[in-house]
Amino acid sequence: MFLKEYFGTIYKSIKSLLVGMKVTGYYFTHLDEIKTEEYPDNRATLKMFDRFRGEVVMPHDDNNEHRCTGCQACEIACPNGTIKIITKQEILEDGKKKKRIDAFVYHLDLCTMCNLCVVACPSDAIVMAQNFEHSVYDKKQLKKILNQPDSKLMQGVE
C-alpha cells in the first residue's frame, strides 16, 4: 500500500511536469505565435492610438493661427499646475482692446496626462499628441511654450 502510494505520487508529479513542459514546448516550436515586438527597432511601423495621451499640443493652421482665447479654463482644470497662461492686451483693427495670449506655458515635467485640460477647453484649442519619447538632457527643455511665435487667434473663435 505504501509502495503504491509512493510510486503513484512520483508518476503524478512527473506527469504534471510534462504537462507544463508541453505548453512551453509548443511555443518553442511554434515561432509564429510569438507576439513580441522590439521597441526601438519597430519605430517605422509603431503607430499609437488616436486617443493616446503623449503630451499637450496646440494645433496651428497654415496661417499660423490657433484657437486659444486665453480663458484659462485649462489652467483651472489642471490638478498639478502644469499650465500657465500669460495674457496681454492687444489693440484690434477697429481700435478695441482685447485680451489675447502672450505665452501658453506648458510644463511637461509636471504633467500626468490626465486629459482634464483638453476636456475643459471650450474652444478645442489644445489636444493630446501621440508622441511619447520625451527624454531630454536638460530638464529646462521640458518647459514648453505651445503657441508659435507671431501666431494669432483664428477668425471666428471667441
Place this chain on the structure above:
Amino acid sequence: MRGLIEDDYVTDEGEFVINIGPQHPSTHGVLHLKVWLDGETVKKVQPHLGFIHRSIEKMSESLSYRNFIFATSRMDYLAAHINNEACALTVEKGLQLEVPDRAKYIRTILAELTRLQSHLLWWGCTGLDLGAVTPFFYAFREREYIMEIMEETCGARLTQNFMVPGGVMYDIHPNFQKRTKEVLIQIKSKFQEYDNIMTGNVIFENRTKGVGFLSKEDAISYGVTGPTARASGVSCDIRKLIPYSAYDQVQFDEILGTGGDCYARYMIRMHEMKQSVSIIEQLIDNIPEGEFQAKTKNVIKLPKGEFYQRVETPRGELGVFIVSDGAASPYRIKYRSPGFSNLSALPLMAKGGKIGDLVAIMSTIDLVIPDIDR
C-alpha cells in the same frame, strides 16, 4: 529609520532577525518586513510601511471634485479604473446624480477588464515568486491585449482617469466592442494553458497547499476582504452585496472557498477571471444607446454632509469617504484600501511557517504597496 533596520541581529531568545525589503523583488514594492526566525521557522513578522506615502488624501483636500480623481489612479495602479469609479460614484452620491445607463455599462465593462488584467498580472507574479518564470510571459501576453483596449478607448494604459463625475470622459471607441470580443475569445482559450502550466504542477501544489492558513473568524476580525477573505469562506463581494453601476443587470457567481490556504486563494482568483469574462460577455452586446455623461455644473459643490461608497477592486473592498462642508473641494477624504487590511493578517498567516512560505503568502494576498501607503 536607524531603529527599524539596524537592530540586534540575534535576540535574547536566540531568534535571528532579518529584514526583507524595502527593496526586495518578492515584496512587489517598497514594503519592509522585519522577520524573527528560529532556524527557518518564522516566529514573528512585523511590516513597516511609509516608504511610498504620497499624501494623496491630504492633497485631495486642496483639489476640486473633478480634479482629485486622477490621483487615485496612483493608489492601486493595477485597478486604476475601479479607484476612479469609486470616487466618481461617491461624488454622484453626494450630488444625487443619476448616471446614464450607457455610462454604467461602459464603467462595468472597463472595471471587469481591469479586474481581468490585474488577476493576470497577479498570476504571472505568483509564478515568478514561487520560482516559475515562464507564466509571467504568458500572462503578460494576454494582458497586453487588454492594455490595448484601454489605450484605444481611454488613452492610457495604467492611469486611465476615464471616469468623471456623471459618467465617462468619452464615448467608447468604434473598435471597442469588436476588439473586446476578440480578446475574450483569446483569453478563454488560454485558461486551460494556465491550468496546465501552474495549477496542477507538483512543485506549485506542494508550496501552496496547507500554507498560510487564515480562518474565517480571523478573516472577519482582521477586516480582510476580496479573494483573500473569500478563500476563507467569507462572503464579501460588494458587487453582489451592494450592487453599483450595472452589476445588478448581470448574472455571476460569487466564488467562495473553504481552504483558507494559499492554494484556495489561488483558485478563487482563477475562477474569478472566468466570472469576469462572463460578465463582460453579458454586457458587451447590450450597451444601450444614449448619453455617456450626465450634465454637471461647471464647478461641482457637494452639499454639507458625509458620503461613503464601497466598490470591489481585484484586491478587496475599497471605500471612499468624503466629508463635505459645502465648498468646492472636499473637507476631508479617507480611502479604506483593501491592501492595508489584508496586510494586517500577514503576520498571523506567516507565523509558524517557513520563510519560503512567507513569499508564497505575500504573493497570494496580492499586495500592491502604493495602495497600502497612499
